[in-house]
Each structure stands twice: as C-alpha cells, then as structure tokens.
Amino acid sequence: MADEFIKGLGILTGAGLAWMVLASWYRTSSFESTKQLIEPLSSGATEGIFNIIAVTLMDVFLWFAILGALTFWVLIPAGHQVMSALEERRNAQ
C-alpha cells in the first residue's frame, strides 16, 4: 500500500512540476494574475515546432499527473480490494 502511495505521489509531483514549468511559459501572462497557469495559450504558442512540442507536453504532463495519481491511489487499491473480496467469497463457498 505504501508503495502505491509513493508511486502516485511521485507521478503527481514530478509531472505536476513539469506541467507547472511549461504552463508558466505558455499560460501565464503575469505571476500576479489570479488565473496564472490556467489562462488560454499565449500568442505565438503554436508557431514553430518546439512551441508545438512544448504545448503538447504540457497537456501530457497535466493528464499524466492527474490520471497517474488516480490510478495508483484509487484504481489499483480498489482492484486489490475487489480481488481480495472475490477471493474471500470463493473461499467461503
């Protein structure tokens, strides 16, 4: 259980950090804004191959952080619970 927790936490913090760095370039007009990191893409974000790669990676990291943490904190433990419940039911019969 502790292993699953640290895997989820590592994914959440690692991918979240990478997302934060990219979003600070492409979705932040000012660090005093109340919508920094979640603003619409700044102008010129879709020009040039490197910008396109970075904007794509930003979304990839964001969803990896969310889905990765959900997987290790919710899906896999729930799967274990289901498996052990099924096992118990099979043994009881």
Added chain:
Amino acid sequence: MSDNESETKEIRTDGTGIVAPDNETPTWSERKARKTGLSRLTYEYFERARREDQDLRTESDYVERDVLAFPTWPHETVRNLSIASFFVGMILFLSATMPPHIGAPANPSQTPAIILPDWYLYWSFGLLKLNPLNPELAILGGQKIMADRTYGVLANGVVVGFIAIVPFLNKGSARRPVEQPFWAAVGVAGVVFAMTISLLAVKNLMPMNVDLLFDLTFLLPIVFGTVTYAVLKTMREGYMYNLNRRYYRLRPPK
C-alpha cells in the same frame, strides 16, 4: 586473543535473538506480500534499535550514554545533506526553467493601490480588519469605545498574549497529538486561524464574498479544531490506546 575468542566476545548489535538477523530478513517482495508490513517493519526497527542499545549498555567498556539517538556523523549529516541538496536543486531548477517576471520599478512618489506587508505578517495585518467586531456600545449612545485601528492593534495583544499563556497551561509533556487530543485541537485551530486571518488580510484579492470570508475566518478554526479532537479521540479507540499506551509513551531511559 584468538579469533575464536574475539568472535564469541563480540558484541552482537544486530538484535539477534529478538528479531530475525540480517541474513534472515525478508526480501522486498516478501515484505510486500505481508499485509502488516509497515507496522511489523516499524516494530522490528525499534526493537532492534532497543536491543542494540541494550547490548552496548551492558558492555562495561562502552561509555554509558543517557541519550538514545543516532550519531550526528554519518546518519544525521548524510540525511541533512540529502535534504539540503534536494531543496538547493529545486531552487536551481525553478530559477533555470521558469520565465523571469520582473515588474516595473517601484515609484517612490506614489502609494500603490494595494499595500501589503510580507506574507508572514499577513495575520497581524488581518487583525487590523476586525472592524465589525468592534462593539458599538449603547451606553455611549451607539458610539465605539475606541477607534477601529486602536481595536485592531489591541487585537494583536490578545493573540500574542494567548500564545504566551499556552506554555503555562500545557507543559508539553505529550510526544504525539494522540496523547492530548484537546491541546492538539487547540494547536490545529490556531494554525488554521493564522491562515484564515491571513486570507482576511488580503480580502481585496480574495475572489469571494467579503462577509462570508469574515465569518469563515472565525468559524473554520472551530470546525477544524473540533474535527481534530474527534479524529484523535477516535484514533485512541481504534489503536487501543490504553493497551498500547507504553508505545505512545516511549521515552529515552533515565
């Protein structure tokens, strides 16, 4: 002294006899298969440390220590170096990768629209915004006994005074919150109040109703304190507090 003799007289510091010696400790996959892995591991760890300390104490050529702890070198130093390296690396990483935002230079001849102290003084700044709490006394014909700003400054004295009194009310003999749920709840309420009063200080920037923010400033600490108290009380029962009391009260031997 022969090899055999030195072997038999050697101090066994690996806790053999109480728990499994190093060459019998389970592998990681075996540990993972255990359902009680963490609690068992914790037990073995402390039991082994206790046994090691006991063995060393019983040896007469060992200097008696009254402090049960890890040595500064290498244990603590390596641990601290790794933590320091992590944070230095974090600072380097962020300063190298994030875009610089350098605002316009300050204009000393003009007061900014929003003035704020440094963030760690927000709580004190928030205490200056307690105007609705300053009572309008009927005996003075609905007048306030003191100006709102005086009231705010005196509020600082109340908070600082309470913090100064706490050490006299509670001597701090508890090692873990579960030992004294009430005082743990007081502490949590204080921390939450420090945060909420800080948010009240920046109410111009808070994207929510100011009256609601003012009410939450005083309600949230009570809510969090109550929840803390309830959770810690429940933990006592869940962990069979009375049965395990001595584990909660582990102290270095006198």
